[in-house]
Amino acid sequence: MISNQILQNTIEGIKNISRVDLYVSDTDGKIVAGTAQVGEQFVHAVASFVASPADSQSVQDYQFFKVYDENQLELILIAQGTTDDVFMVGKMAAFQIQNLLIAYKERFDKDNFIKNLLLDNLLLVDIYNRSKKLHIDVDARRCVCIIETKNEKDSVALETIRTLFAGHKKDFITAVDEKSIILVKELDEKQGYEEIERIAKTIVDMLNTEAMVRASVSYGTIVKEIKEVSRSYKEARMALDVGKIFFSTKNVVAYNNLGIGRLIYQLPIPLCKMFIKEIFEDKSPDEFDEETLTTINKFFENSLNVSETSRQLYIHRNTLVYRLDKLQKSTGLDLRVFEDAITFKIALMVVKYMKYMENTEL
Numbered sequence: 001m002i003s004n005q006i007l008q009n010t011i012e013g014i015k016n017i018s019r020v021d022l023y024v025s026d027t028d029g030k031i032v033a034g035t036a037q038v039g040e041q042f043v044h045a046v047a048s049f050v051a052s053p054a055d056s057q058s059v060q061d062y063q064f065f066k067v068y069d070e071n072q073l074e075l076i077l078i079a080q081g082t083t084d085d086v087f088m089v090g091k092m093a094a095f096q097i098q099n100l101l102i103a104y105k106e107r108f109d110k111d112n113f114i115k116n117l118l119l120d121n122l123l124l125v126d127i128y129n130r131s132k133k134l135h136i137d138v139d140a141r142r143c144v145c146i147i148e149t150k151n152e153k154d155s156v157a158l159e160t161i162r163t164l165f166a167g168h169k170k171d172f173i174t175a176v177d178e179k180s181i182i183l184v185k186e187l188d189e190k191q192g193y194e195e196i197e198r199i200a201k202t203i204v205d206m207l208n209t210e211a212m213v214r215a216s217v218s219y220g221t222i223v224k225e226i227k228e229v230s231r232s233y234k235e236a237r238m239a240l241d242v243g244k245i246f247f248s249t250k251n252v253v254a255y256n257n258l259g260i261g262r263l264i265y266q267l268p269i270p271l272c273k274m275f276i277k278e279i280f281e282d283k284s285p286d287e288f289d290e291e292t293l294t295t296i297n298k299f300f301e302n303s304l305n306v307s308e309t310s311r312q313l314y315i316h317r318n319t320l321v322y323r324l325d326k327l328q329k330s331t332g333l334d335l336r337v338f339e340d341a342i343t344f345k346i347a348l349m350v351v352k353y354m355k356y357m358e359n360t361e362l
Contacts, residue, residue: 002104007033007075010096018089021080024097027073036080046076056091058082065094069101110134114172114184117226118144118233127227137186138225140170143196144232145183145219146240147203157181160211161203180240184229187222193254196222200252218243218253238265245356246349260346264353272350279347280331288327295323296335296344304341 011022015035023034027050029043042062049057049064050073057064063086067075077097079090113130116122122130131138149157158173161181165171172184185199200217207213220235235255243253246261258265264272276284288296295313299320302308310320324335333340 002100004032006100006104007097010100011035011093014089014093014096018085020086020089022090022093023078023080024067025076025078027076029076032075042078046078049076056087063087063090065090067094067098067101069098069105074101110136110172111174114174114182115176117229118174118176118182118184120230124227131226136226137170138227140226141187141189141191141222141224142226142229142232143185143187143219143222144229144236145185145196145200145203145217146233146236147181147183147207147215147217148179148240149181149207149213149215151213156211157207157213157215160207160213164203164206182233192222193256197252197254204251214251216240216243216251216253218255220255238262241265241356245352261349264346264349267350267353269354269357272354275350276347276354279333279343283331284351292323292327295320296327296348299324299335300341300345304336304338306336 007024011024011033012035014020015022021035023031023036023038023042025031025042025046027046029040029046031038031042045059045062045064049059049066055066061080061082063079063082065077065079066073067077075097077090077094079086079093113122113134113136117127128138147157147161158175158181161183162173165173165183168186170186172182174182174184176182183203185196187195196219200219203217204215207215218236218239220232220239223229223232239253239255239258242258242261242265243250245265246258247253255262295309298313299306299309302312306317306320306324310317313320328334331344333344335341335344
């Protein structure tokens with residue numbers, strides 16, 4: 001249903017042009033918008049007008065007009081004055097409000113359709129039937145982006161996103177929960193993942209500078225049919241979660257760049273626990289002291305290069321070798337050996353995943 005504020009803005013705009021006071025009432029006679037202060041003086045007149053078969057009627061110093069939505073009486077427009085000019089203004093205002101009702105209902109229907117499409121709540125036949133009814137192209141190339149902000153129900157962020165894509169009529173912006181904003185972006189044949197990456201970075205920068213909101217964006221793969229949009233949404237959702245676990249420093253994460261994180265994310269927790277116990281017995285690879293963890297991470301960053309790692313850590317090469325030998329004695333893994341390094345790296349990622357899942361379930 002259209003908001004009272006939209007109705008108020010509409011009739012105020014018409015009054016500024018026509019200088020005719022206008023009021024909008026519901027079918028019970030309650031004034032929901034008006035250009036001047038009135039009491040309950042229209043209650044009986046509206047009740048009589050609603051019961052009559054006429055679409056317009058003059059009562060004392062006012063003219064009444066019925067506003068329909070698909071043959072259903074929704075609102076009563078009241079114009080102050082009995083002249084022909086006032087009658088014309090009233091008819092035009094009623095026509096404008098009726099068109100607003102249709103437009104906002106269509107927007108709501110599209111939003112509802114997109115939400116159900118994303119959540120896989122529609123049968124295939126319903127997807128195509130409703131797409132045709134709502135004039136949505138079923139064969140367009142689309143990609144789903146999820147924008148997550150730090151604060152829940154961030155209306156400023158939502159309005160900023162809508163403003164950014166206001167000129168793109170074929171894009172859809174909605175939300176399926178209180179934490180994130182969904183953008184279903186339509187692409188032409190020349191646009192690919194580079195364009196999606198650019199758009200994602202633009203969104204992050206815009207929210208940071210215009211709305212002063214920190215946000216992260218994830219996106220799925222590009223799909224060619226509307227029935228596959230839900231798959232792109234699920235991929236974007238996975239990318240968002242995997243990004244939080246393994247790429248916490250990134251504010252844009254793509255599903256097709258998740259690497260081994262995608263595989264680990266889909267492992268069952270009991271299997272993860274079995275893997276950690278098999279490698280480290282009763283220990284956990286993240287229980288080492290800060291110095292050891294820093295050494296391990298820097299060693300991985302430098303592709304197992306002892307000389308470069310010691311240089312960046314500002315320690316002697318022999319000191320680094322001593323630390324690696326000490327780690328080998330406690331874990332049985334020599335990080336200078338590629339196979340052992342891979343095992344240790346995966347173990348660190350598995351532990352991150354397990355901790356994330358434990359915190360999510362709390």
